[in-house]
Amino acid sequence: MSDRLPAHLRLATILVIDPSPTDRAQICDCLKQLPDVRVIAAGEAGEALEVIRSTSPNMILLDSTQKDIDGISLTRAIRHLEQSGISADFAPWTPIVFLSSVADEDVLAQGILAGGDDFISKPVSEVVLLAKVRAMLRIAARQREICHVHRQLKEIATLDSLTGIPNRRYFDDTLATEWKRCLRTETPLSIVLSDVDFFKQFNDIYGHQAGDTCLKAVAGTLSESLFRVEDSVARYGGEEFVAILPGTDAEGALAVAERMRQSALELCIPHASGIDGRLSCSFGVASARPGPHLAPQQLLRFADAGLYAAKRAGRNRVSLSRETLA
Incomplete structure (x- = not known):
């Protein structure tokens, strides 16, 4: 059945959130080297949240400095969306990797506590970026598979095996x-x-x-x-x-x-x-x-x-x- 899906639905979606058009374009161009990946970009938090609601990305690259909201607050908002279960297909965990030109350990710690998963310093190293994205996508894919199996087991646990109606x-x-x-x-x-x-x-x-x-x-x-x-x-x-x-x-x-x-x-x-x-x-x-x-x-x-x-x-x-x- 998956082979009948449109190509963009079979790809892993990466959302890049960066207020700098130059940095945003550079990161997107780098990510397009990866096969089976679709890249979406957003310049501000409000736009990013709308994209997340509509596409449920597999991974998020987030610049810690936003114009309308700081990266930590945006991370909390993203995690809140996941916990609220806005749709049956929304993953309960989406990897969030911070991008920042400021090497401040306190800011990094606050970001991780808010729900971030990793950190990449700017200017971004192409080798480091691609390696971390590959690793995070592997983890996210396994996690989504586990969630899918969990949903199936939950359905099986509440259905009568003979009649197929609830038990x-x-x-x-x-x-x-x-x-x-x-x-x-x-x-x-x-x-x-x-x-x-x-x-x-x-x-x-x-x-x-x-x-x-x-x-x-x-x-x-x-x-x-x-x-x-x-x-x-x-x-x-x-x-x-x-x-x-x-x-x-x-x-x-x-x-x-x-x-x-x-x-x-x-x-x-x-x-x-x-x-x-x-x-x-x-x-x-x-x-x-x-x-x-x-x-x-x-x-x-x-x-x-x-x-x-x-x-x-x-x-x-x-x-x-x-x-x-x-």
Whole structure:
């Protein structure tokens, strides 16, 4: 896929920030000797920050003397941009090398503490510049690869390997996050807990491979039943699934659960021991306005009580927990 990218997107981008047009041009000309490198220049801090926001450079060469802001303050601003996560592709660390004609150890120390990584004296030695740039780009490339792998591992850690939807870990983390958000905004939070009816019998009749296929289909149709981006469904364990509906009251959650129930039934998966010969699901709904009198796990227990009531009433139905507080 990377071969299809435009050439400038496959190149390592180096941003040169220098208020002197002469020095800026000289450094850029020197850097253009390097293969697979794209050089961008900026003359002042404001322009440089805009370039960083739009291009996410692989490396920055920064003159410590700026007209509108000193190099140390600019370095702090760059590090703040990285930490704020302005985009998913923005590297959490971009090498910053200071360029300065003033050999002041205190200034150098302040620059490193502010987030700088190295220092090159002016007038710049072409040999030293190219060597340090090569080294920093190697480090930056490895670091970005590590970040990419970390993101992949994080995604894998929160996805259910069978169904491909979020797993119990994701649900626990999301429930805690949404609970705090709804507590802050004083809005309701609802949970829909579902279970595939007579799933043990399904496995006994059709085999575990068919059971896995069934769970994948149910997971997919339950996910498609959620129309808002803030809503999510996860595999809670075994044949159980759970949906989190932030900002949704009991009435709205019942409507969502009924839509999910109908979508599971419309899969038309044969089940000899099921209701009317088809696979179905039961649903328990709980809703509350988060507050000091209630904890997230209590809401989950309420939904479980609703699910139990739906099972006891004959399955393939939705039941609202009597404990609902919204």
